[in-house]
Amino acid sequence: MTLLEVENLVVRYETSDGPLHSVNDVSFSIDDGVNYALSGESASGKSTAVKAILGLLPDHGVVESGNVRFDGRDLLSLTPSERQDLLWEEIAFIPQTAIDALDPVMSVGAQIRQAIQTHRDVSERTANRRTRELFETVGLNPDRIDDYPHQFSGGMRQRVVIAMALALDPKLIIADEPTTGLDVIVQDKIIDNILQIQEETDSSLLLITHDLSVIAETCDEMSVLYGGKVMEQGRTDNVLLNPTHPYTMGLKNAYPSLDDNRENLVSVPGEPPTLDAKPTGCVFEPRCPFATEECATSEPEVETLPYRNHAVACHHADQAARMRRDAEDTTTWGGSTEGSRSNSGEVLLDVDDLCKWYEHSESLFGGLPVGGISPTVTGISNSLRKWYEKRGEIFTKVLKNDGSHVHAVDGVSFSVSRGEIYGIVGESGCGKSTLGQTLALLEDPTSGGFTFDGRSHEFFQEDDLQAFRKDLQIIFQNPYDSLNPRMTVGQLVKEPLTIHNYRLEERDETVQEVLEKVGMAPADQYLDMYPNELSGGQRQRVSIARALVIDPDFLICDEPASMLDVSLQAEVLNLLRGLANTEEIGVLYISHDLASLTQVADRLAIMYRGRFVERGSTEQIISDTKHPYTEALLAAVPETDPRGSRDRVTLEGKPANPIDMTEGCRFTSRCPKGTDRCHSEDPELDVWTDGDHGAACFHPAESSDSDNCSRIDSLVENE
Structure with missing residues (x-):
C-alpha cells in the first residue's frame, strides 16, 4: 500500500531578483515499510520538496502545482490545525541541525513531554515515563532528561531530536541529513537507532542526504535530484550498482573508498544551476561530459527502463554501460592525470610532546556546569544571573578553581615535511581541533612545543607573530562562522594582503588569480557577492582562497569539507593535494572522515582523548591496522x-x-x-x-x- 505519493510537484521561491524554480515536476512514492532516499548536491531541491510536503515552506515559497497525498489524504489542502495534528501523530521530522531544533531554555525532557501532552491526553507522570523510555530507546541515560541542550554533545542532541520525533509512534519518519558533520562511530549509532525503532514501530523512512553510503546501508529505494528535477530513481541496488544517468555516475565515483587506488578523486566540475529560469534542455547538460546538442535543446523526460522498475531522465540512457566505464576515468570529468606526490623531505613543522590543558572550573551556578579557562569573579547581580539562566547558556564565569585540568592535547609529537599532507583522524572531542588551533598559536601551549621552518614557537610569539601568520594559515570547519557577513568576496580575500602590506597595484590581480585557482571562475562574477549569496561549497572555497592569497608555506585544515557534498569535498581534497604536489605546501588535515583522508594523506595519525594511539603511512594504517x-x-x-x-x-x-x-x-x-x-x-x-x-x-x-x-x-x- 502506498503511504506517501508526490506527483508532479513544482515549487518556486519569490525573491527580489525574480522567481527561483527550486523544484520542477518531481514525482516519487513510498510504500508502507519502505525506506526511501532523496539524494543530490546542495540546491538540488531535496530539502525544498520535503518542506513542501510538511507545509514548512517559508512565506516566499509557493507550491505552484502538483499533488501530495499521505495515506489517502491531500496534504496540500490541510488547514494549519489539521497539519499540526498530522505531523506529530503520523509524520515525524528529524531536522539536520539539532541545536537549532531544541529550545535552549527548556530541558530536553520538558520538550519531549510537551510534544506528547500537546497531542495526547496523558498525565505528567505518564509523559515523563514515556520520555524516559524514549531516552533508553535512542541510547541516552534516562537520568539526564532534566538536562539542557547545551549539556549534550552534537551526537547526543541528535538522538534527543530523534527521541522527540518518535514520541507518538509515527507512520513515516522524515530525516533531513541526520548525520551530516558527525563522526562515523556516532553516525553508526544514530542510524542504528533509527533502523531499530523503525523495526519496532513498523514505520517508513524518507531520508534526505547527499551521503550515498548511508543510503546504501539504510534505504530500499531512492531518487537522485539535480536542479530541482529527478535525474534517476528506482531500487537502491539498481541505482548505485548500475547508475544510468551521468550525474549519478559522477556522485558515485566522487565518493571516497578505503580500497580506492586512484591518485585523484573524481569530482563533477562546474556549479549547480541558478534556477532563475525553467530549463529548456537537460539541466545537467553544462556539467555533463557526455552531453550532445540534443541535451542542450531538449529536456529529457523521466522514462522507465524496460527492466527492474528503474527510471532515468537522459537522452543517452541506452549508452549507460559505455558511460559508466568512461566515468571512472578522472580525465573524463576534466581531472588531471598528474598524480605524482612531491615530498622534499625537508621538515617544515616539528611538534615535540605538545600539551594543551585547560583549567577545569566549577560553575558559579549549580545548574550550569562549565569547563575551560575562565576568570574568577566574586559576585554577580541577580538580574544578570537570571538573564543567563533564561537563555540556557553555559555561564563560563567561575566562583573557584578546583585545580583539575582538561587534557585536550596530552603529549603529541610528529613532523610534517614540505609537499606532505599529514592527516589526523579521531572522533569529536578527541582534541584534534584544539591541536590545530594550538599549532596556529590561537592557543598557547601548556607544555612542550614545536618548531616551524626551523624556529621555535616562542620566537614567533615574542618577536614575529605576523610573519608566522603569513607563512602558516588555518582553514576552519564552518565558513558560515569564519567569514564576515558584511564583507564581499573581494574584500574578504583581499584583507590578508592589506594586513601584510602587499603592494596596492598587485592586490586585485592576486585576488582574482587565487579565486580562479580554487575553482571560482570567472572571479569577476563573485567579487561583489556577500557570503549569504554563496552556496556552502563556494563559501568554503572563499575560505581556502583567503588562506592561500598570501602564499603560505603551511596550511592547517580543520575539517574544511566535512559538511560539503561529496563532489565538492572531492574538489577541495584534490585542490589541497595539487597544492602540496606543485607548490610544496605542507598540509595538516584534521578530519573524522578516515575514508576521505586515505585518498590524499601521505601519513596518518589516529587521535583519541588527547593522544595519538597509532601513526604511520596511510597504506600501513589501512592495510595493517x-x-x-x-x-x-x-x-x-x-x-x-x-x-x-x-x-x-x-x-x-x-x-x-x-x-x-x-x-x-x-x-x-x-x-x-x-x-x-x-x-x-x-x-x-x-x-x-x-x-x-x-x-x-x-x-x-x-x-x-x-x-x-x-x-x-x-x-x-x-x-
Missing part, C-alpha cells in the same frame, strides 16, 4: 555497495574522563581487548613499532610480517 580504536574507525566507514553486510560499530562503555586522566590506557573502558595491565599502565605510542608504524597498544592486531616487528620486552613477557 594495529590499534583497536583504529579498527573501530575503519569498521565504521560505511560502504556504497548496497550488497554489503557490514556490522555496525557499537563501542561499549564510556570514554575516559578528560579531566585528570587516571592510570592506564585511556581507551580501555571501550576496548574489547582490555586486560588488567591496560587498566594499570598507559602504553606509549612506540610500545609497538614496525619502521615508521607505531601503536600505543599492549595487544596489537596480528601482523602478516610480525617477524619484522619490534616490541618492548614487557610486551613480549606479557603475551
Whole structure:
C-alpha cells in the first residue's frame, strides 16, 4: 500500500531578483515499510520538496502545482490545525541541525513531554515515563532528561531530536541529513537507532542526504535530484550498482573508498544551476561530459527502463554501460592525470610532546556546569544571573578553581615535511581541533612545543607573530562562522594582503588569480557577492582562497569539507593535494572522515582523548591496522555497495574522563581487548613499532610480517 505519493510537484521561491524554480515536476512514492532516499548536491531541491510536503515552506515559497497525498489524504489542502495534528501523530521530522531544533531554555525532557501532552491526553507522570523510555530507546541515560541542550554533545542532541520525533509512534519518519558533520562511530549509532525503532514501530523512512553510503546501508529505494528535477530513481541496488544517468555516475565515483587506488578523486566540475529560469534542455547538460546538442535543446523526460522498475531522465540512457566505464576515468570529468606526490623531505613543522590543558572550573551556578579557562569573579547581580539562566547558556564565569585540568592535547609529537599532507583522524572531542588551533598559536601551549621552518614557537610569539601568520594559515570547519557577513568576496580575500602590506597595484590581480585557482571562475562574477549569496561549497572555497592569497608555506585544515557534498569535498581534497604536489605546501588535515583522508594523506595519525594511539603511512594504517580504536574507525566507514553486510560499530562503555586522566590506557573502558595491565599502565605510542608504524597498544592486531616487528620486552613477557 502506498503511504506517501508526490506527483508532479513544482515549487518556486519569490525573491527580489525574480522567481527561483527550486523544484520542477518531481514525482516519487513510498510504500508502507519502505525506506526511501532523496539524494543530490546542495540546491538540488531535496530539502525544498520535503518542506513542501510538511507545509514548512517559508512565506516566499509557493507550491505552484502538483499533488501530495499521505495515506489517502491531500496534504496540500490541510488547514494549519489539521497539519499540526498530522505531523506529530503520523509524520515525524528529524531536522539536520539539532541545536537549532531544541529550545535552549527548556530541558530536553520538558520538550519531549510537551510534544506528547500537546497531542495526547496523558498525565505528567505518564509523559515523563514515556520520555524516559524514549531516552533508553535512542541510547541516552534516562537520568539526564532534566538536562539542557547545551549539556549534550552534537551526537547526543541528535538522538534527543530523534527521541522527540518518535514520541507518538509515527507512520513515516522524515530525516533531513541526520548525520551530516558527525563522526562515523556516532553516525553508526544514530542510524542504528533509527533502523531499530523503525523495526519496532513498523514505520517508513524518507531520508534526505547527499551521503550515498548511508543510503546504501539504510534505504530500499531512492531518487537522485539535480536542479530541482529527478535525474534517476528506482531500487537502491539498481541505482548505485548500475547508475544510468551521468550525474549519478559522477556522485558515485566522487565518493571516497578505503580500497580506492586512484591518485585523484573524481569530482563533477562546474556549479549547480541558478534556477532563475525553467530549463529548456537537460539541466545537467553544462556539467555533463557526455552531453550532445540534443541535451542542450531538449529536456529529457523521466522514462522507465524496460527492466527492474528503474527510471532515468537522459537522452543517452541506452549508452549507460559505455558511460559508466568512461566515468571512472578522472580525465573524463576534466581531472588531471598528474598524480605524482612531491615530498622534499625537508621538515617544515616539528611538534615535540605538545600539551594543551585547560583549567577545569566549577560553575558559579549549580545548574550550569562549565569547563575551560575562565576568570574568577566574586559576585554577580541577580538580574544578570537570571538573564543567563533564561537563555540556557553555559555561564563560563567561575566562583573557584578546583585545580583539575582538561587534557585536550596530552603529549603529541610528529613532523610534517614540505609537499606532505599529514592527516589526523579521531572522533569529536578527541582534541584534534584544539591541536590545530594550538599549532596556529590561537592557543598557547601548556607544555612542550614545536618548531616551524626551523624556529621555535616562542620566537614567533615574542618577536614575529605576523610573519608566522603569513607563512602558516588555518582553514576552519564552518565558513558560515569564519567569514564576515558584511564583507564581499573581494574584500574578504583581499584583507590578508592589506594586513601584510602587499603592494596596492598587485592586490586585485592576486585576488582574482587565487579565486580562479580554487575553482571560482570567472572571479569577476563573485567579487561583489556577500557570503549569504554563496552556496556552502563556494563559501568554503572563499575560505581556502583567503588562506592561500598570501602564499603560505603551511596550511592547517580543520575539517574544511566535512559538511560539503561529496563532489565538492572531492574538489577541495584534490585542490589541497595539487597544492602540496606543485607548490610544496605542507598540509595538516584534521578530519573524522578516515575514508576521505586515505585518498590524499601521505601519513596518518589516529587521535583519541588527547593522544595519538597509532601513526604511520596511510597504506600501513589501512592495510595493517594495529590499534583497536583504529579498527573501530575503519569498521565504521560505511560502504556504497548496497550488497554489503557490514556490522555496525557499537563501542561499549564510556570514554575516559578528560579531566585528570587516571592510570592506564585511556581507551580501555571501550576496548574489547582490555586486560588488567591496560587498566594499570598507559602504553606509549612506540610500545609497538614496525619502521615508521607505531601503536600505543599492549595487544596489537596480528601482523602478516610480525617477524619484522619490534616490541618492548614487557610486551613480549606479557603475551
